[in-house]
Amino acid sequence: MTHEQNTSPNSPATHHWVLALSCVDQPGIVHAISGAVVESGGNITESQQFSSHDTGRFFMRLQVQSPATRERFEATLQPITERYDMTWKLDVVGRRIRTLLLASTAEHCVNDLLFRQRGGQLPIEVPLILANHPTLGRTAEFYGVPFESQPVTNPESKAAFENRVRAVIAEHHIELVVLARYMQILSPELCAELNGMAINIHHSFLPGFKGANPYRQAHSRGVKLIGATAHFVTSDLDEGPIIEQDVVRVDHSLAPAELVALGQDEESRTLRRAVTWFAENRILLDGDRTIIFQ
Numbered sequence: 001m002t003h004e005q006n007t008s009p010n011s012p013a014t015h016h017w018v019l020a021l022s023c024v025d026q027p028g029i030v031h032a033i034s035g036a037v038v039e040s041g042g043n044i045t046e047s048q049q050f051s052s053h054d055t056g057r058f059f060m061r062l063q064v065q066s067p068a069t070r071e072r073f074e075a076t077l078q079p080i081t082e083r084y085d086m087t088w089k090l091d092v093v094g095r096r097i098r099t100l101l102l103a104s105t106a107e108h109c110v111n112d113l114l115f116r117q118r119g120g121q122l123p124i125e126v127p128l129i130l131a132n133h134p135t136l137g138r139t140a141e142f143y144g145v146p147f148e149s150q151p152v153t154n155p156e157s158k159a160a161f162e163n164r165v166r167a168v169i170a171e172h173h174i175e176l177v178v179l180a181r182y183m184q185i186l187s188p189e190l191c192a193e194l195n196g197m198a199i200n201i202h203h204s205f206l207p208g209f210k211g212a213n214p215y216r217q218a219h220s221r222g223v224k225l226i227g228a229t230a231h232f233v234t235s236d237l238d239e240g241p242i243i244e245q246d247v248v249r250v251d252h253s254l255a256p257a258e259l260v261a262l263g264q265d266e267e268s269r270t271l272r273r274a275v276t277w278f279a280e281n282r283i284l285l286d287g288d289r290t291i292i293f294q
C-alpha cells in the first residue's frame with residue numbers, strides 16, 4: 001500500500017519538524033525518542049545517528065511529520081530530554097534562519113550567499129551586512145540587503161564595531177553570524193558570546209596556512225593543492241571546529257593571484273555548504289570536532 005499524502009480537507013495540520021540532539025551514549029535512547037514520535041502521532045521521515053567513541057556521546061538528527069504542535073511535541077519530548085540530560089533543538093524543516101553577514105572587501109562569498117538566498121537555494125534571511133570597509137555597499141544594494149560599514153583601525157573602533165554586531169544580533173534575533181571573508185580578528189569576549197553560532201571561511205585547507213595571506217604562504221611553499229575551510233569561530237584564530245573543507249589542484253605555473261582566483265570558487269562553495277548544513281540543523285558539536293548529518 002502506498003503512503004498517500006494526507007490532503008483531505010478535514011485532516012489535522014501536519015508539521016514537519018527537525019529534531020537534533022546529543023547526550024551521553026547509553027541503551028534505550030532511540031527507543032525512547034521513536035516512542036515519543038509515535039505518541040505525538042508522528043512519522044519519522046529521516047533519521048541519522050552516531051555514537052562517538054572519543055567522547056562517549058550519542059548524536060541524532062530526525063525529521064518528523066506530525067500533527068503535534070510545537071508545544072505538544074516538546075511536552076512529549078520533555079521527560080526523555082530530562083531523563084537523558086539531552087542537548088537538543090526542535091526546529092521547522094526548511095525554515096530560513098536569520099543570518100548576519102560580516103564582510104571586509106572580498107565580494108565572492110557575500111555575492112554567492114546572497115545569490116543563492118535570492119534563488120531560494122539557501123534557507124537564510126539576511127537582515128543586514130556589516131563591513132569594516134564600504135567596498136561591498138553596491139553588492140548589498142544590488143540584492144536589496146541593508147548594508148552598514150564602519151572602519152576598524154584601532155582597539156576603540158574594533159570595540160565599536162563589535163558592539164554594533166551585538167546590537168544587530170539582539171535587534172534582529174540573529175541565529176547565525178557568517179564571517180564572509182571578514183578580515184578582522186574577533187575579541188575573545190565576542191567569540192564567547194557567539195560560541196557555536198559564528199562560522200568563518202578560511203582561505204586555506206586548515207590546519208595549513210593559518211592567519212592572513214594563506215595563498216601567499218601556499219605559493220611560497222609550492223603546494224599542489226589549495227583549499228578552503230569553513231569552521232566555527234573561537235578565540236584561537238582559525239582553530240575552531242571544522243565544518244567543511246575542500247581542495248583544488250594547482251601547479252608550479254600559477255602565480256599567487258591565480259591561486260587566489262582559483263581558491264575563491266572553492267571558498268564560496270565550502271562556505272555555502274556549511275551555512276546550508278547549519279540552517280538545516282545538520283551540524284552537531286562533539287568537543288572540538290563536528291558531527292555532520294548530511
Ligand SMILES: Nc1nc2c(c(=O)[nH]1)N[C@@H](CN(C=O)c1ccc(C(=O)N[C@@H](CCC(=O)O)C(=O)O)cc1)CN2
Binds near residue numbers: 203
Ligand atoms: N577570533 C577569531 N576571529 C577571526 C577568526 C577566528 O578564527 N577567530 N577567523 C578570521 C579570518 N581570518 C582567516 O580566515 C583572518 C582574518 C584576519 C587576520 C588578521 O591577521 N587580521 C589583522 C588585520 C587585517 C586587516 O588589516 O584588515 C588583525 O585583525 O590584526 C587573520 C586571519 C576572522 N576573524
